[in-house]
Amino acid sequence: MRKIITTVTMSLAILLGAVPSGAAVRNDQIEDYLKRMNVTYSHHADTDDAYVIDYVRRNTNAERVTVIVMNDEDKHVLDCYAYADLKLQNIKQAKDREAVMTKLLQLNYRAFGTFFVDREGDIGVRFTFTTENGVGFDAFKTAVETLRHVADNATPTITRMLSRDTAPGY
Secondary structure, eight states: OHHHHHHHHHHHHHHHHHSOSSOSSOHHHHHHHHHHTTOOEEEOTTOTTEEEEEEESSOSSOSEEEEEEEEETTTTEEEEEEEESTTTSBGGGOSSHHHHHHHHHHHHTTSSSEEEEOTTOBEEEEEEEEOTTOOOHHHHHHHHHHHHHHHHHHHHHHHHHHHOSSSTTO
């Protein structure tokens, strides 16, 4: 009986030790990264686990690029979303929605991140980190800045796509 209890105890100790006890990226760490990047941010209205960074006058094509960083400590995932000219680039404005969706899928082949359409129809680009082993400052900064550039650079293409009747010629 002692052998069974000892074996079960040892097995549980090994299993519990193998499961991460918490996310390797904490919200205070994200706030520190954002401060080190010298950006102004606010908390998303829905949750304190999301940070909103508005880039105004620092873009080439878009008037404003909004980057949202969401930390899901339970799932060990850090999502970064970028929207250029939010509410101006919406699939509902497309004359040919299917053509726009097809072009966004084609853009995903070459993009850092993934273009998507959210529940409200806004078009954005996203990148996801797994945080089980942490996320360093340089990787975080590169992802946030690159997403901003991708969203900004895609602005003319997306604007053209939304105003065209058919997809060819993008």
